[in-house]
Amino acid sequence: MKYAVIIPDGCADWPVESLGGRTPLQAARTSNMDSLAASGVVGWSRNAPDELQPGSDVATLSLLGFDPLACFTGRAPLEAAAQGIELGPNDWAFRCNLVTIGSKSPTDPTEIMQSFTAGHISTEEAVALLQTLQEDSGNAALRYYSGVGYRNLLIFPENAKEPVFGRETLTFPPHDYTDQPIEPGLPQGPGREVLLRLMQESRRVFAEHPVNRRRIEQGKYPATQCWLWGQGRKPNMELFAERFRGAVKGKELRGAMITAVDLLRGIAKLIGWTVLDVPGITGYVDTDYAAKGRYASEALAECDLVCVHIEAPDEAGHEGSVEKKIRSLEEIDEKIVGPVVETLKKHGDWRILVSPDHPTPVVAKTHTHGPVPWLIAGSNVCPDAAERYDEPTAEKSNRSFEPGWKLMPCLLDADFPGTTP
Numbered sequence: 001m002k003y004a005v006i007i008p009d010g011c012a013d014w015p016v017e018s019l020g021g022r023t024p025l026q027a028a029r030t031s032n033m034d035s036l037a038a039s040g041v042v043g044w045s046r047n048a049p050d051e052l053q054p055g056s057d058v059a060t061l062s063l064l065g066f067d068p069l070a071c072f073t074g075r076a077p078l079e080a081a082a083q084g085i086e087l088g089p090n091d092w093a094f095r096c097n098l099v100t101i102g103s104k105s106p107t108d109p110t111e112i113m114q115s116f117t118a119g120h121i122s123t124e125e126a127v128a129l130l131q132t133l134q135e136d137s138g139n140a141a142l143r144y145y146s147g148v149g150y151r152n153l154l155i156f157p158e159n160a161k162e163p164v165f166g167r168e169t170l171t172f173p174p175h176d177y178t179d180q181p182i183e184p185g186l187p188q189g190p191g192r193e194v195l196l197r198l199m200q201e202s203r204r205v206f207a208e209h210p211v212n213r214r215r216i217e218q219g220k221y222p223a224t225q226c227w228l229w230g231q232g233r234k235p236n237m238e239l240f241a242e243r244f245r246g247a248v249k250g251k252e253l254r255g256a257m258i259t260a261v262d263l264l265r266g267i268a269k270l271i272g273w274t275v276l277d278v279p280g281i282t283g284y285v286d287t288d289y290a291a292k293g294r295y296a297s298e299a300l301a302e303c304d305l306v307c308v309h310i311e312a313p314d315e316a317g318h319e320g321s322v323e324k325k326i327r328s329l330e331e332i333d334e335k336i337v338g339p340v341v342e343t344l345k346k347h348g349d350w351r352i353l354v355s356p357d358h359p360t361p362v363v364a365k366t367h368t369h370g371p372v373p374w375l376i377a378g379s380n381v382c383p384d385a386a387e388r389y390d391e392p393t394a395e396k397s398n399r400s401f402e403p404g405w406k407l408m409p410c411l412l413d414a415d416f417p418g419t420t421p
Helices: 031-039 058-063 075-082 123-135 191-205 210-217 262-270 290-299 312-318 322-346 392-397 404-412
Strands: 002-008 043-045 092-105 110-114 141-146 151-156 225-232 253-258 306-309 350-354 372-378
Touching: 002 058, 002 322, 002 404, 031 322, 043 322, 043 392, 058 404, 075 141, 075 151, 075 225, 075 262, 092 123, 123 141, 123 191, 123 210, 151 225, 191 225, 253 262, 253 290, 253 404, 262 392, 290 306, 290 322, 306 322, 312 322, 312 392, 322 350, 350 404, 372 392, 372 404
Parallel strands: 002 306, 002 350, 253 306
Antiparallel strands: 043 372, 092 110, 092 151, 092 225, 141 151, 350 372
8 A cells, every 4th residue: 555645734724705705725726636535535633732832843743643742842853853953861952933023113113023934034044144143152052053944943952051941931933923013922931031032132143144134135024033932852753654553564664755844854754754855845835846746756666655745835824825825725736636646546555645734824824723624535445425625525524533643543544444433
């Protein structure tokens, strides 16, 4: 059996007034996904437990069959794994976003989050900014690591001689505060003063940096500071092949991940999957969808399970762009889902799962808790009454997984459950 998992990140949405009360998934032309839905099963799951923030870290772990309440330690440690950063038992990793913060208006000095991506700053620009920040820090123990674009890391080694962080340390994702005041999103609890000081120091370092001067001249958002969040210690993850050995009758599944995002790369490495490098993928709506579909199809010759993660719908949701979200879904359907299904069928028995990790409604501009629609089609999957793949169809289904991490064993079960789980 060959498996494919397609994750259109954050594609689940709410009804949009400008679409006549439809969701972007309903409005998009997705003939391949609709065909799969008609030949397979559509249902819903909740991938982010109420106790945890509904980020891609928590929700993706759940979608891939891992209970986040049991294994999640924080977002940043997962991204550290992607970069091959070995964390000690007492090290702390923090996500270090480059963001743009400005006054609400010329007459209102309230600081708001103008862009949690610093206008989708390039990786090259981020490297230059972080290098200067590292040199200016005066603390050789602190280590800044550039990632992809605005997504970067800060590591506090156990010998950093800073106040100890703890479970009571609270930080908040910058994307939760788009166009909103930042004050409620600043760090709280143990280590708060340290984090605030580092964030404030980054403002000083970035203020006159050549990278920002050029961006302002080009009419782009400057990176006004770093934003620290998503902290955690080294996770202890079970290998995917070991966790699901029983589900596939002793076979050790060879998995591969295609993604432009360090978070997903890190999860893949921790669970023992190969990470495939695909030229031209960006983690934004301008990514090379066709390349993802092509590399995924080719990988099925060697791998038992290929997972393709696409960040574009999530980024469109954060921007509040209905048009970009619809366009990204249509690109995913045509250039990834279609070619991958065609290749799967050439390998004999096959099965595919299409599911977002969490909702990112364009109205909310951030991740939310709530159900997401999924579809499963392929060998030994008896079709239900679904005619297309979207949220209303999933809501009518009696197939639900709460918690969502219980969905993966059903995908892998050779005799797909014919009754309601």
